[in-house]
Amino acid sequence: MTRYIARRIIQTIPLLLLISMIGFAIIQATGDPLSAYTMEAALSKDDIARLRAYYGLDQPVHVQYLSWLQNLAKGDWGTSYIARQPVAKLIMQRLPNTLILVAAAYAIILTVSVVLGIYTAVRQYSLVDHVVTGLAFVGIAVPSFWLGLVLLILFAVEARNLGLPYFPAGAMYDLRVGPTVPQVLWHLVLPAVTLATVVTAGYIRYIRASMLEVLHQDYIRTAQAKGLRSRLILSRHALKNAALPLVTLIGLDLPRFLSGSIVIEAMFAWPGMGRLFWEHAERTDIPVLMAIMLFTASLVVVFNLLADVAYAYLDPRIRYG
Amino acid sequence: MAEQMTVSAAAPQVATPQTRGRAGMSLTRLAWQRFRRHQMALVGGVVLLVIMAISAAAPFLAAEDAANKVNPLNIRSSPSPAHPFGTDDVGRDMLWRTIYGGRISLAIGTLSVLIAMTLGVAIGCLSGFYGGVADAVLMRFTDAVLSIPSLFLLIILTRVFGPTVPAIILVIGLLNWMQVSRIVRANFLSLKERDFVLAARSIGVNDGAIILRHVLPNTLAPVIVAATLGIGHAIILEASASFLGLGVQPPTASWGSTLYRAQEVMVMAPWVAIFPGLMILVTVLCINFLGDGLRDALDPHVRGR
Numbered sequence: 001m002t003r004y005i006a007r008r009i010i011q012t013i014p015l016l017l018l019i020s021m022i023g024f025a026i027i028q029a030t031g032d033p034l035s036a037y038t039m040e041a042a043l044s045k046d047d048i049a050r051l052r053a054y055y056g057l058d059q060p061v062h063v064q065y066l067s068w069l070q071n072l073a074k075g076d077w078g079t080s081y082i083a084r085q086p087v088a089k090l091i092m093q094r095l096p097n098t099l100i101l102v103a104a105a106y107a108i109i110l111t112v113s114v115v116l117g118i119y120t121a122v123r124q125y126s127l128v129d130h131v132v133t134g135l136a137f138v139g140i141a142v143p144s145f146w147l148g149l150v151l152l153i154l155f156a157v158e159a160r161n162l163g164l165p166y167f168p169a170g171a172m173y174d175l176r177v178g179p180t181v182p183q184v185l186w187h188l189v190l191p192a193v194t195l196a197t198v199v200t201a202g203y204i205r206y207i208r209a210s211m212l213e214v215l216h217q218d219y220i221r222t223a224q225a226k227g228l229r230s231r232l233i234l235s236r237h238a239l240k241n242a243a244l245p246l247v248t249l250i251g252l253d254l255p256r257f258l259s260g261s262i263v264i265e266a267m268f269a270w271p272g273m274g275r276l277f278w279e280h281a282e283r284t285d286i287p288v289l290m291a292i293m294l295f296t297a298s299l300v301v302v303f304n305l306l307a308d309v310a311y312a313y314l315d316p317r318i319r320y321g
Numbered sequence: 322m323a324e325q326m327t328v329s330a331a332a333p334q335v336a337t338p339q340t341r342g343r344a345g346m347s348l349t350r351l352a353w354q355r356f357r358r359h360q361m362a363l364v365g366g367v368v369l370l371v372i373m374a375i376s377a378a379a380p381f382l383a384a385e386d387a388a389n390k391v392n393p394l395n396i397r398s399s400p401s402p403a404h405p406f407g408t409d410d411v412g413r414d415m416l417w418r419t420i421y422g423g424r425i426s427l428a429i430g431t432l433s434v435l436i437a438m439t440l441g442v443a444i445g446c447l448s449g450f451y452g453g454v455a456d457a458v459l460m461r462f463t464d465a466v467l468s469i470p471s472l473f474l475l476i477i478l479t480r481v482f483g484p485t486v487p488a489i490i491l492v493i494g495l496l497n498w499m500q501v502s503r504i505v506r507a508n509f510l511s512l513k514e515r516d517f518v519l520a521a522r523s524i525g526v527n528d529g530a531i532i533l534r535h536v537l538p539n540t541l542a543p544v545i546v547a548a549t550l551g552i553g554h555a556i557i558l559e560a561s562a563s564f565l566g567l568g569v570q571p572p573t574a575s576w577g578s579t580l581y582r583a584q585e586v587m588v589m590a591p592w593v594a595i596f597p598g599l600m601i602l603v604t605v606l607c608i609n610f611l612g613d614g615l616r617d618a619l620d621p622h623v624r625g626r
Binding site: 014015018019022023026027029030031137138140141142143145146149150152153157158256259262263266267277278281284289292293296297300301 | 461462464465466467468469470472473474476477478480481553557560561564565580583584587588591594595598601602605606608609610
């Protein structure tokens with residue numbers, strides 16, 4: 001197992017290099033990082049040229065890439081052209097906010113999908129099963145930003161008009177109150193629910209399907225025959241096997257969430273990684289964009305590996321050579 | 322076209338014992354019979370046809386002007402018999418904007434999937450058939466693109482190619498091919514070892530013909546399913562991009578770009594946000610049902626469910 005993990009980690013290095021090359025090539029093609037300065041009348045052509053030389057932007061693309069790579073090898077992510085701050089610092093400011101949002105969303109996703117997935121599998125073809133399965137289909141097809149808009153209209157705008165308690169329409173906390181725990185939790189509800197819905201709907205269907213498959217197997221009947229309580233059968237015998245596909249799904253989905261959901265963070269004015277990318281993409285801030293892209297790609301690779309390892313742990317029949 | 326595809330897609334089923342037992346029925350009819358049992362897929366297909374028919378017929382019902390004509394005297398009016406979907410912040414009729422927006426969204430969805438399928442099938446064929454270095458390079462490239470969230474790439478690429486409709490079709494096509502190339506490659510890996518490929522090779526058929534005439538038709542079933550579901554994915558991607566202001570530019574409407582404007586007026590005119598989003602929801606829902614039905618109908622492995 002250790003050898004397998006070591007080999008997988010070594011394999012990821014060329015992959016990440018390839019990703020960084022593709023990323024660098026297309027990001028630098030989006031525009032001139034100094035366009036904000038070239039508009040500035042107070043700066044002469046000479047000033048711009050000096051600035052360009054300072055950032056190394058006068059070099060050919062491959063030279064720029066190699067010097068970026070060299071700095072990265074030394075642990076230096078570079079400096080943002082726009083914020084004029086170290087990229088690592090910018091990311092560390094935003095990452096905790098995204099983590100809060102993702103943790104809240106995943107708390108909703110896992111609780112709701114496991115409970116409803118198991119319930120609908122045990123009570124297959126019941127009224128609840130039909131309703132939940134129907135809603136799950138709708139949930140998978142709903143565009144998350146539209147769901148966010150509808151939730152905003154209902155629970156931030158209309159609720160307020162009707163004099164009911166309403167949720168805030170954006171931001172992480174009320175500036176007059178400050179970032180207290182209740183404030184952040186209150187502001188978290190709408191973005192977390194929006195983020196969670198589509199994923200929850202998909203997971204319910206997966207858990208229901210794999211649970212149905214497991215429940216029809218002999219060892220479950222054996223457990224029933226020897227008189228085990230059904231709660232115990234479900235939680236200890238059935239769920240562990242039914243959770244297998246879920247592990248793979250989480251391994252695939254979670255890293256994408258950790259890089260921040262651009263649309264939802266933009267809509268709810270949530271200052272996370274997605275918005276960082278979005279704000280800096282507009283001005284071709286290469287160091288920031290490269291860092292976020294590579295960070296995400298590394299997470300994807302790492303989580304894929306973790307999912308495979310967890311899979312082997314949950315299902316001893318699986319052996320990696 | 323669809324008819325031919327169904328026939329070839331069902332071709333590998335000839336060998337399975339189940340189909341041999343029901344002799345006398347064409348493969349298309351077998352597939353159709355299985356599809357028909359899937360009631361939601363039928364409903365989804367019919368609703369989708371209606372949406373497409375309305376989109377196609379829109380220019381014959383009213384000129385595009387109906388969707389783009391502003392009327393400062395009638396802004397943000399709520400749904401009424403004259404304007405069933407209401408009007409937006411500059412007095413444009415939302416029903417017509419939704420219909421004309423649907424033309425753009427559906428066109429982007431289908432055309433981008435056409436690009437994605439061509440690319441995915443080509444890469445999957447080469448990778449799976451030739452193996453070796455070509456396979457290693459192409460699959461690492463596929464992995465690389467898969468590891469970057471598609472909205473990141475979408476934002477960057479729309480800035481490279483500009484926010485025109487053809488550019489958006491191209492960009493979404495470039496982001497949607499990876500699953501298909503993996504499916505096709507996996508199928509090629511197993512199919513190329515079969516006897517019928519050996520037979521073809523031994524009578525001197527060249528590689529190109531083996532790939533296109535002998536192996537590829539046998540992998541079409543999952544490709545058709547992936548293409549169907551891919552249209553839904555593409556429509557949502559376009560809407561996400563337009564929602565961020567990167568997609569279709571005004572005055573042209575797409576479902577997503579209508580929602581982008583709706584953010585600012587939703588307090589006073591929520592209907593501007595409701596209807597285009599509802600159309601995305603219904604369309605993607607129908608596409609998903611249709612995809613599920615096609616999977617059951619075309620793929621011999623899931624038979625009997």
